[in-house]
Amino acid sequence: MDLRIDALTHRYGETEVLNDINLDIPDGQIVCIVGPSGCGKSTLLRFIGGLERPTSGQVLQLSEPNPDSLNPFTFVFQDFALLPWRSAANNVRLVLEDHGLEKKEIDKIVSDVLARTKLSDFADALPKNLSGGMKQRVAIARALAVRPAVWLMDEPLSALDAQTRELLMDDLIGLWTRQPFTAVYVTHNLSEAVRLGHKIVVLSRRPGQIRKVIDIEIPIEQRQAGDPELTRIEKQLWHLMKNEAVAADQELLK
Amino acid sequence: MIRPVPFRGGGFRPKRIRGVGALVFVCLILFAEWGTRAGWISNLTLPRPSDVARTLFDLAASGLLWTHLSLSLARLGIGAFLGAGAGIVVGLMIGLSSVMRSGLIPLVAALFPIPKIALLPLFVIWFGIDETSKYALIAFGTFTPTVVSTYGAVDNVDRSLIRMAQSFGISTKSIIRKIVLPGAMPGILSGLRVSLAIAIILLTAAEMIGAEYGVGAYILEAGSLYDLERLFAGVTILSMLGVALSICLSLIEARVLGWRV
Ligand SMILES: Nc1ncnc2c1ncn2[C@@H]1O[C@H](COP(=O)(O)OP(=O)(O)O)[C@@H](O)[C@H]1O
Ligand SMILES: [Mg+2]
Numbered sequence: 001m002d003l004r005i006d007a008l009t010h011r012y013g014e015t016e017v018l019n020d021i022n023l024d025i026p027d028g029q030i031v032c033i034v035g036p037s038g039c040g041k042s043t044l045l046r047f048i049g050g051l052e053r054p055t056s057g058q059v060l061q062l063s064e065p066n067p068d069s070l071n072p073f074t075f076v077f078q079d080f081a082l083l084p085w086r087s088a089a090n091n092v093r094l095v096l097e098d099h100g101l102e103k104k105e106i107d108k109i110v111s112d113v114l115a116r117t118k119l120s121d122f123a124d125a126l127p128k129n130l131s132g133g134m135k136q137r138v139a140i141a142r143a144l145a146v147r148p149a150v151w152l153m154d155e156p157l158s159a160l161d162a163q164t165r166e167l168l169m170d171d172l173i174g175l176w177t178r179q180p181f182t183a184v185y186v187t188h189n190l191s192e193a194v195r196l197g198h199k200i201v202v203l204s205r206r207p208g209q210i211r212k213v214i215d216i217e218i219p220i221e222q223r224q225a226g227d228p229e230l231t232r233i234e235k236q237l238w239h240l241m242k243n244e245a246v247a248a249d250q251e252l253l254k
Numbered sequence: 255m256i257r258p259v260p261f262r263g264g265g266f267r268p269k270r271i272r273g274v275g276a277l278v279f280v281c282l283i284l285f286a287e288w289g290t291r292a293g294w295i296s297n298l299t300l301p302r303p304s305d306v307a308r309t310l311f312d313l314a315a316s317g318l319l320w321t322h323l324s325l326s327l328a329r330l331g332i333g334a335f336l337g338a339g340a341g342i343v344v345g346l347m348i349g350l351s352s353v354m355r356s357g358l359i360p361l362v363a364a365l366f367p368i369p370k371i372a373l374l375p376l377f378v379i380w381f382g383i384d385e386t387s388k389y390a391l392i393a394f395g396t397f398t399p400t401v402v403s404t405y406g407a408v409d410n411v412d413r414s415l416i417r418m419a420q421s422f423g424i425s426t427k428s429i430i431r432k433i434v435l436p437g438a439m440p441g442i443l444s445g446l447r448v449s450l451a452i453a454i455i456l457l458t459a460a461e462m463i464g465a466e467y468g469v470g471a472y473i474l475e476a477g478s479l480y481d482l483e484r485l486f487a488g489v490t491i492l493s494m495l496g497v498a499l500s501i502c503l504s505l506i507e508a509r510v511l512g513w514r515v
Binding site: 049051070071073075077079081083084086094098126128142146 | 423
């Protein structure tokens, strides 16, 4: 589904958090948003997902979501947000129960998405018995189950260690290559951004403004760690962000 | 000199050690038995535990124990069920609705500190001298603490889970049933511990209202006659009731809250 963010500005009380954001999110692409912490990335994502209303401006759907999507705007959260009293399979089931599907249909979707996230053996495990990486895979399975039109991912890998992060990134790339999806992917990790993003949006420190949009032409499935072009882009991103990050850090001190 | 680094960790992690609780009881009772037999605890200070045990045994043998106990259990059960049930419902409403919160929290704060025993005459006028007034007293006494612990428990439900549910378009009804209720369960159950203990305390008070039978009536009668053995026998029954309820709650917690880390 194509989205357009149109002149979006937001204030929390006196503080301006986002300033005049204009951005197109094309169908079937992953748009990565990077920026120093506190610049309004999560806030922007909540506007896209319709969880909050901006002070001015709007987020527009340019096309209709696929009618078989149960929840067109679907979040994946940094803290996984799994119900600790439900098993992996039942956490997935939670988001299907309100749609009037038949039990057989639900069971089919659940086992399908658990298989796609390599969790079939852990269907009955409670979250407390799962590692961080598995918990996030359950959350990804839960998102897959509702067939999103747009994935809204808020630092989905930031709570994981470096090795798990690599593995999950490969999983995400695998999921995308098999069936391209539209995603807005917030991260503060630049190497994640250059691995996953078709488009990388750099935000300035608060109030968040778009400083630069970088398109990466290399197809996602062909990107290798250490690719000179990607390294160059990552350096460029870091250069753009460094001063912002330093300044943002100083501001927090005041 | 080569030696292992000094260990400074450990502690602050409550573990259940089997049998220690029982051991504390046994030691205390043995101590009292020894003191009363040796004579440095006079019979007027404390009755001999073995005499209390015999009194209890006689009571059981005469069949009167069951009369007292069954009546008391019925009062406790019905009163606590009504009070705690209503308390959980009102607590959930306060936790879920801003209107209820603004409207009811001051009322609950006003009701909480009222010594329910002081309202005894009022309950007799409202509900008559029979069982209903006893249920009402126990119910009223368990109601307020249950309300407070329940809305506290609802307030403590992880907001990020609710935000997640909303982002998946899950209906409010489902959010309450599948997220708020289970999430509040630990707090509700630990609140019930307090409420049920209060219910046992109020049982004695309730049985001051013209009750012929009941553990509370038995204790009051013994007390007015300064019959310490029977007084202690009655108190022992109440304590055992408390322990039994606490064990029940622990079993329920183990079953319902197995998901906790
Ligand atoms: N609900 C809110 N009320 C008031 N201020 C908020 C709220 N949510 C976020 N903020 C503020 O908005 C700014 C941006 O927050 P956020 O979008 O979470 O940043 P990021 O995700 O980029 O780190 C921060 O300064 C934060 O304190
Ligand atoms: Mg954030």
